[in-house]
Structure formats: structure tokens, C-alpha cells
Amino acid sequence: MKVLCVDVGTGTQDVLLYDSALDLENAYRLIVPSPTLMARRRIQTATRRRAPLLITGHLMGGGPSHWAARDHVQAGLPLYATPDAARTFDDDLELVQKKMGVRVVSEDEARALGQAMEHIEFKDFDFDRLSQALAGFGVDAHQIDAAAVAVFDHGAAPPGYSDRQFRFDYLAEHCRQAQRLAAFAHKAEAIPAGLTRLQAVADSVREQGLGVPLVVMDTAPAAILGATFDPVVARALEGGALVANIGNFHCLVFRLAAGGIEGFFEHHTGEVTSEKLDRLTSALADGTLQHCEVFDDQGHGALVYSDTPMPEPRFLAVVGPRRNLLVESRFRPYMAVPYGDMMDAGNFGLLAALAGLHPELAEPIGRSLAGAGGAAPWEE
Numbered sequence: 001m002k003v004l005c006v007d008v009g010t011g012t013q014d015v016l017l018y019d020s021a022l023d024l025e026n027a028y029r030l031i032v033p034s035p036t037l038m039a040r041r042r043i044q045t046a047t048r049r050r051a052p053l054l055i056t057g058h059l060m061g062g063g064p065s066h067w068a069a070r071d072h073v074q075a076g077l078p079l080y081a082t083p084d085a086a087r088t089f090d091d092d093l094e095l096v097q098k099k100m101g102v103r104v105v106s107e108d109e110a111r112a113l114g115q116a117m118e119h120i121e122f123k124d125f126d127f128d129r130l131s132q133a134l135a136g137f138g139v140d141a142h143q144i145d146a147a148a149v150a151v152f153d154h155g156a157a158p159p160g161y162s163d164r165q166f167r168f169d170y171l172a173e174h175c176r177q178a179q180r181l182a183a184f185a186h187k188a189e190a191i192p193a194g195l196t197r198l199q200a201v202a203d204s205v206r207e208q209g210l211g212v213p214l215v216v217m218d219t220a221p222a223a224i225l226g227a228t229f230d231p232v233v234a235r236a237l238e239g240g241a242l243v244a245n246i247g248n249f250h251c252l253v254f255r256l257a258a259g260g261i262e263g264f265f266e267h268h269t270g271e272v273t274s275e276k277l278d279r280l281t282s283a284l285a286d287g288t289l290q291h292c293e294v295f296d297d298q299g300h301g302a303l304v305y306s307d308t309p310m311p312e313p314r315f316l317a318v319v320g321p322r323r324n325l326l327v328e329s330r331f332r333p334y335m336a337v338p339y340g341d342m343m344d345a346g347n348f349g350l351l352a353a354l355a356g357l358h359p360e361l362a363e364p365i366g367r368s369l370a371g372a373g374g375a376a377p378w379e380e
Helices: 035-048 064-074 093-100 107-116 127-135 163-178 196-207 219-227 231-237 274-286 291-295 342-357 359-369
Strands: 002-008 012-019 028-033 053-057 079-081 118-122 146-151 185-187 214-218 241-246 250-257 260-268 301-304 316-319
Touching: 002 127, 002 219, 002 342, 012 342, 028 127, 028 342, 035 064, 035 118, 053 107, 064 079, 064 093, 079 107, 146 196, 146 219, 146 342, 163 260, 163 291, 163 301, 185 342, 196 214, 214 219, 214 342, 219 241, 219 250, 219 316, 219 342, 231 241, 231 316, 241 274, 250 274, 260 274, 260 291, 274 291, 274 301, 291 301, 342 359
Parallel strands: 002 146, 053 079, 053 118, 146 214, 241 316
Antiparallel strands: 002 012, 012 028, 185 214, 241 250, 250 260, 260 301
16 A cells, blocks of 8 residues: 655645555655645746746645745735735735735636746645656656645634634644644545635646645644654653644744544744743643744743643653754653654655554555554565
8 A cells, every 4th residue: 555645834745655565664755845835946947037927726825935926026026926826925805915916817808818927836745746757767756556635724714813823723622622743634625614724735736637635734734743653752641741732933842642633732932032932841841831822922822721830750752854953842742753764754654544544545555654664665
């Protein structure tokens, strides 16, 4: 059985082609530029050429692509976008037009414009591009039985409602419902309303004709879940552990125990220092962290289920591309490397979540995650 897992971040997209016949350490993988970085480069090329630009496709990860689009317009160059693609910049299309200067056009108008200008298609999951990359090494990505994709989704907040609070509400609700990390994964046909980026991934997968079961998940809980498969972290969970994912834009720290989630907080990486992360993590461990301490500091918020302090010594495991922010933490953190690969922690979390949502796939994935029954590539 084979599963294509893709963890889409701001800096990279991390690709794992799981094969139940192989040890997980022998799975084929790619660490390549993220879709938003690739879109940014194409927009910047159009800007340098002084070319008018048309963007179609789906809502996708912003940041670099958003900033490049803003710079294109500020350079006095026209930029047209279809509604779904334009929501990458903001859910409020009136704001996209009035503040950014992007001209939002219908799909029919876009088809008429397409031949006269540079054209970029937005999407977080580009199966054709990924399959072509793997094909260059003799690997057929079309022979898969399922797919799993992780993206960070702020969600589409109602008008006048904080998008930071909206995302926190989603995280808090799913913690309360299940108190387990896999609760943040969804079948493509059961994505909660408001999670527009996850839905855009499902829509683009359907358009690309994969025709296999698809699970989507938020990136941060996926990475935390994947980190728990590091044997050092797994042993620590028996007595309680803190596990952090320090991403390029967001950092999320969970307080976990054998019984599940005991609390968490999420902040913007650009708003924290090593000292601030230590202070917030200590408060989470003490059971004293308040939502307002994070939210009022331009973060997403905090939720703590118990005011009982974690016993000493407190174990902290860290993954994520910005994990060096905690390398000198007072916690003396453990840099988790599930199956020998920190960058694929999110994909290992995706695999575990896929098995939970699709029982028919659970047995081989469970064996692989347990480290049993694999082989070397030449023994397939």
C-alpha cells in the first residue's frame, strides 16, 4: 500500500511517499520550496518584466505570495485575480480590491484575459508537479492508495470577528471534543465549515483527478502528533510532556499526557523571543497560563484544562524549522527526530491520522509506525 503525504509550510513543502513494504526510514521523500514561495518567484519575475498578471486557481498559503502581489501592484502594474485565488490575500474581496488594488474578475473574464498576460495558477497541492519530480527518479506517484495533505488554516472568520480568535476557537473546540491530536484531521468530505484552505486543497485534489481517499489536517497538530512517534518522546508521555512545533510563522506548544491533551497555546513566531517562549511554556506546565496572555500579545490564545502543575523534571520536545528558538531553553529541550527525520514529523502525523479515519488502511500503517515488517528498497 502506498500513500502520498505532503506537509505544506511557508518555507518548504515536505513530501513523503509511504510504502507499507518498506521501513519508514526508507520511504522516498522530497524537501522542496513551498507553493507560496514558488508563486512569489513567478510574480516577481512578472514584475521585473513589467508584465500584467492574471492569477487563477484556489485559495492557498499567503505570506510570500501576498507580499509579491502587493509589490507588483505598487509598481504600477495590473494584477487580476479570480475570486477563489484572490481570497489568498484576504477573505474580504472588497478589501483586496480597495486596499491592495487587485482587480477581482470572474472565471469567464479570466478566460478572456488569459492569452494577453502572464498567468499563474494558485494551489497548495500540485500533484502533477510532484509526480513529475518523482518520475525523474523512476518512481510512479500515480500508483497510490490514498493521499494526506497538511496546511495551516486560519479559517474564514465572519465579518468583524478576529481571525486569530476564529482559528483559536477551532483548535479549542476540537481539543474539547476529543482531547487527541488526530481530531484535527478530516476526511475530504467532512471538512468543518469555515476551514477554507483545507477545503481548497480538497477541491484541487478532486480537480486533479486523483480518485483516492484524501485526509487533510492542520500542519501544527500534524507535526506534534508525528513527534510523539520518536521513542524518547513516547516514553516521556507516560508521565506528561510538552511538545512544541516552532514553524516559520506560527508556534504551537501542547501539554500532553498518556490520556491526551492537557492544554496548549499558539503564537506568531515573529512576535516571540526565546525568553517569551520559555515563559509561556512554563506557565502552560504550571497550569497558570491565561488565554489573554497570548491573545493580547498578538497570538492566537491558550487553553489549559487543569491548574495542576506538571511534575518535575519537565520534558520538552521540539520540532519545526525554527526550533533553534528553543535550543537554549531552561527546559533543556529534546530535539525530536521521529524515524530519523524532523522535517517529516508532519507527514508521520498525517499517516497516523489517515489510519484513524480509514480503518481499512490502519493495519499496514500501524505496523509501519511500530517499526515492524519493513524492508529495504531493493527488496520490494
